[in-house]
Amino acid sequence: xxxxxxxxxxxxxxxxxxxxxxxxxxxxxxxxxxxxxxxxxxxxxxxxxxxxxxxxxxxxxxxxxxxxxxxxxxxxxxxxxxxxxxxxxxxxxxxxxxxxxxxxxxxxxxxxxxxxxxxxxxxxxxxxxxxxxxxxxxxxxxxxxxxxxxxxxxxxxxxxxxxxxxxxxxxxxxxxxxxxxxxxxxxxxxxxxxxxxxxxxxxxxxxxxxxxxxxxxxxxxxxxxxxxxxxxxxxxxxxxxxxxxxxxxxxxxxxxxxxxxxxxxxxxxxxxxxxxxxxxxxxxxxxxxxxxxxxxxxxxxxxxxxxxxx
Numbered sequence: 001x002x003x004x005x006x007x008x009x010x011x012x013x014x015x016x017x018x019x020x021x022x023x024x025x026x027x028x029x030x031x032x033x034x035x036x037x038x039x040x041x042x043x044x045x046x047x048x049x050x051x052x053x054x055x056x057x058x059x060x061x062x063x064x065x066x067x068x069x070x071x072x073x074x075x076x077x078x079x080x081x082x083x084x085x086x087x088x089x090x091x092x093x094x095x096x097x098x099x100x101x102x103x104x105x106x107x108x109x110x111x112x113x114x115x116x117x118x119x120x121x122x123x124x125x126x127x128x129x130x131x132x133x134x135x136x137x138x139x140x141x142x143x144x145x146x147x148x149x150x151x152x153x154x155x156x157x158x159x160x161x162x163x164x165x166x167x168x169x170x171x172x173x174x175x176x177x178x179x180x181x182x183x184x185x186x187x188x189x190x191x192x193x194x195x196x197x198x199x200x201x202x203x204x205x206x207x208x209x210x211x212x213x214x215x216x217x218x219x220x221x222x223x224x225x226x227x228x229x230x231x232x233x234x235x236x237x238x239x240x241x242x243x244x245x246x247x248x249x250x251x252x253x254x255x256x257x258x259x260x261x262x263x264x265x266x267x268x269x270x271x272x273x274x275x276x277x278x279x280x281x282x283x284x285x286x287x288x289x290x291x292x293x294x295x296x297x298x299x300x301x302x303x304x305x306x307x308x309x310x
Contacts, residue, residue, distance in 0.1 A: 004074060231282065235309060244281055
């Protein structure tokens, strides 16, 4: 089939590679325009744009997907299928262009976790199993008919970065299988059961601040969900401190946010119930480091407390 691939982040790159080495033709890749980033405000391409350039595939971008000129440009490509992975919501005018339709790879077993952050919500809720779904796109978000599903185990040591990377490769294989079977007319799309739907919207900034009055498991899962970016943080002596890796502890009994103990390799913080062993942190303006490295300079002692604000 003749495809147009649409995506932005690193999560979409394995899918683009997988399809580029298949029997299908990728006529073009659509991604976000270059965006100024960093101190020098140097324009940076998306990971998908860089991948497409390496593969020699034409790259298209537009700030406004509803522009007549842009939809005409896509129509002129005569695509059979739009393949979408972690991109933007497509306007209805674009959904009507491909002959076969538009498909999407989503990071959950739909209809659970509809929205922009399904992997983060699975981690936040302490799920031990998640998955990926390919489905037909329609105007309402993540509600289209399901094509294929694949379950993925969530391991205790997974954070969002680790799990996303693993799922991106599983998803790439699932997406290729979906396109192959659509071409051979083997798939029968099935409707989603809307009564089972749950939402997974982007996290609001206030969620990043650790509330030590919550349970050890809730805080531990928040850290997993927000690592590596944007990170879950607290404040110690007025300085922002991201907690990057943790383990649930056993000790209880002191006020939430209080340092129970600190040894050479970690420190233990009291929670609303239970305690949290902190293993890796990131001090504001510095690189991620082990708790051992942090403790060598911070000199934490039992009884020190995290602040609720800076």
